Amino acid sequence: MRMRAIASVLLATGLLAGLVGSADARGNASSAENFERYVWDEVSPAASWAPRAGLEAVAVGKTFYVLGGRTPNPWVAPPDGPLPGDSTIHGDVWRSHDRGETWTQILATDDADHWPARAYHEVVQRGRRMFLLGGQNISVFNNPACEWFQPGCGPPFFQTSEFFNDAWTSVDGVNWEELTGDAPWEGRAGLSAAVFKGDIYVMGGSYVDDPAIGGTGERVVLNDVWKSTNGADWVQVTDAAPWAPRAGASVAVKDGYLYILGGEFGFVGFPPPYFNDVWRTKDGVTWELVTPSAGWSPRPGHTCDVLRQMFVCFGGFGQSTDPSNPFEPSNPMDVWVSRNGADWQELADPPWNATEPADIKYDYDTVVGPAGPDGIGQAIYTFGGDRETFDFFDPTQWLNVDNDVWKFQLPTP
Numbered sequence: 001m002r003m004r005a006i007a008s009v010l011l012a013t014g015l016l017a018g019l020v021g022s023a024d025a026r027g028n029a030s031s032a033e034n035f036e037r038y039v040w041d042e043v044s045p046a047a048s049w050a051p052r053a054g055l056e057a058v059a060v061g062k063t064f065y066v067l068g069g070r071t072p073n074p075w076v077a078p079p080d081g082p083l084p085g086d087s088t089i090h091g092d093v094w095r096s097h098d099r100g101e102t103w104t105q106i107l108a109t110d111d112a113d114h115w116p117a118r119a120y121h122e123v124v125q126r127g128r129r130m131f132l133l134g135g136q137n138i139s140v141f142n143n144p145a146c147e148w149f150q151p152g153c154g155p156p157f158f159q160t161s162e163f164f165n166d167a168w169t170s171v172d173g174v175n176w177e178e179l180t181g182d183a184p185w186e187g188r189a190g191l192s193a194a195v196f197k198g199d200i201y202v203m204g205g206s207y208v209d210d211p212a213i214g215g216t217g218e219r220v221v222l223n224d225v226w227k228s229t230n231g232a233d234w235v236q237v238t239d240a241a242p243w244a245p246r247a248g249a250s251v252a253v254k255d256g257y258l259y260i261l262g263g264e265f266g267f268v269g270f271p272p273p274y275f276n277d278v279w280r281t282k283d284g285v286t287w288e289l290v291t292p293s294a295g296w297s298p299r300p301g302h303t304c305d306v307l308r309q310m311f312v313c314f315g316g317f318g319q320s321t322d323p324s325n326p327f328e329p330s331n332p333m334d335v336w337v338s339r340n341g342a343d344w345q346e347l348a349d350p351p352w353n354a355t356e357p358a359d360i361k362y363d364y365d366t367v368v369g370p371a372g373p374d375g376i377g378q379a380i381y382t383f384g385g386d387r388e389t390f391d392f393f394d395p396t397q398w399l400n401v402d403n404d405v406w407k408f409q410l411p412t413p
Contacts (some may be wrong), residue, residue, distance in 0.1 A: 032337050032345035035310070040353050041374070043381070043405040048103040049094045051403040053386030054119030055292040057365040058130050064096040064367060065173050065283055066103070067132065067381055070119035086140040090116030093173045099372050100405035106174050108202045114176040115168045120363070122193035124200060127302075131179075131200055131231050132168045136189035138209075163187030163207040167231040179231040188222060190247030190300075196258040199227045201237075201284060204263065206247040221265045223243040225284045237284035246275055248300030248363075252311060257282060259290070259341060261313065264300035268326070268328040268390060272319040274298035278341045295344030296336045301362030305380050311338045312380060312408070314351040317362040327391035331360035335408075352382070352406055361385030361402060379409035 034236075055069030055354050070087045091105035091114065121135025138161045158379030164189035167179040183202075191205030203225040208217040223245040225237040247265030255278040266273035276298040278290040294313075318330040333350040354360050364385025371379035387400035 008181070016233075032347065033315075034200060034308070035312070035335075035337050035347055038408055038410050039406055040349065040351060041409060041411075042353075043100045043407055044102075045404050047094075047100070047383075047403045048105065049092070049384075050088070050090070050166065050404055051327075052090060052119075052384050052402045053363040053388075053401045054121075054135075055090075055365055055384050056121055056123040056132070057381075057383040058123045059367040059369045060125055060128060060130055060171075062097070062099075064100055064381070065123075065130065066094045066096075067123055067173070068092070068118050068121060068324045069384065070138065070401075072388070072401060074399060075191065075395055077382055082192065087119075087138060089117040089119055089137050091115060095158045095173055095219075098385070099369060100407070103302045104187060106172075115166065115178070116164070118164055120189035121164070121200070122191055124193050126193050126198075126200070129169055129171050129215075130173070132170075133200075133231075134164050134188050134191045134205065135164075135200055136163050136187075136207075151326075151360050154287075159209045161189070161209050163189060167228075169231055173297055182228075182236075183234050184236065185221065185224065185226045185234060186220075188247075191222075192249050192260060192263075194251045194253055194258060196253050199229055200231055200355055201251075201258065202226045202228075202234075203241070203251070203260065203284075204219040204246050204249055221264075227284060238324045241279075242287050242289070243277065243279045244275065246300075248317075249275070250302055250304040250313065252304050252306050254306050254311070254341075255308070258284065259304070259311075261294070261304045261311075261341070262296075262299055262316070264317075267396050268319055270323055271321065272298065274300055274317075274319075280341065290341040294336070294338075294341075295346060296334060297332050299332055299362075302332075303364070303382075305366055305368050307337065307378060307380055307408075311337075311341060312336075315361050315382075315385070317366060317386075318357065318360075327394070329356070329358035329387075329389055331357045331362060331387070333357055333360055351408070358387060358389075358400075364402070371407065373412070375407070375409035375411055376411060379407040382406045382408075 036281045045175030050071045052069035052071045056067045073086045091109035094103045117137035122133045165183045170176045208219045223241045228234045246263030250261045252259045259280045264274045276294045281287045299316030304313040314335040318332045320328040335345045335347040338344045371410045
């Protein structure tokens with residue numbers, strides 16, 4: 001009783017919260033020290049699938065799958081060749097039984113009876129089943145009113161996309177069932193999705209191509225939340241969550257909460273229109289702001305996984321903050337860990353053993369799976385990704401996408 005009374009007084013004065021916060025911070029720092037022993041190992045420098053960004057990866061049991069994505073096409077100035085940003089959009093599926101070392105194509109883009117080709121979609125896993133949701137198919141074409149980079153004429157090319165609001169499911173990556181071709185949520189890309197308390201959640205994302213990358217309309221960025229028990233029937237949890245509308249955010253499930261971390265509401269701008277806030281919910285309806293500004297810089301296209309009961313966040317796009325050099329590679333070379341999403345510690349080594357910002361990826365994907373014989377416990381695996389800088393005048397940077405596989409693991413002694 002006496003201890004309860006003392007605790008009541010401490011709570012009333014705010015002292016207990018401070019003590020608990022200090023304990024959390026100390027525990028966070030201690031756990032961060034454990035992660036300093038982790039290393040980045042390249043599993044495969046060039047997987048069998050084409051280099052790509054906006055892909056999805058999922059682990060079902062001990063099997064890894066890579067699905068879809070976008071591969072930029074080499075270009076020659078029109079009218080002789082494709083435009084910058086022109087891409088091959090994939091609808092293929094690749095499978096690995098050895099933690100990403102070797103891959104077998106089990107479905108081609110042109111194969112019948114499965115989802116149309118797309119990128120910037122989501123794939124989530126529940127039990128032995130995977131669910132594919134949303135995304136976009138992108139087309140790029142000349143501005144018929146302009147010669148190539150004619151001064152004062154306007155953009156030299158346009159981009160238009162088909163945005164999907166369908167849902168598909170499979171247990172083997174080969175045989176797919178369309179659960180719905182027209183879910184009640186808007187077709188979107190850059191959406192976030194997760195399995196939380198047994199339900200499939202979809203939130204955020206955007207539709208209409210951004211004029212900053214050749215779009216012809218006003219981009220719509222979303223902060224709605226939807227859920228489904230089966231992928232076919234959807235209920236809108238909220239039409240406007242308290243977090244700002246965003247795409248390219250990361251989501252994670254930890255300690256009975258669904259988290260959303262970072263993202264963007266525009267591709268480029270000064271200052272860059274990116275987020276580094278962290279929110280969480282127990283039901284998708286009521287959201288709690290964990291922190292308005294995490295230790296890591298605002299970014300989209302990153303990932304935050306849960307490993308050893310800690311958030312591990314890295315990667316993402318970083319725009320130059322120098323208006324005189326807007327295309328300078330500025331992707332963030334850091335890895336951050338947190339136990340509670342509020343207190344963050346930066347690790348010493350950059351992801352992928354990067355030596356410069358141009359080495360850092362965004363719009364890659366990750367899974368958490370067994371580390372294998374050279375590691376202990378679980379590891380974070382990364383697949384492919386983008387290193388473009390949006391420099392429309394550089395015909396080579398468009399090709400900076402990857403098909404490598406890495407893992408972040410605690411090595412065996």
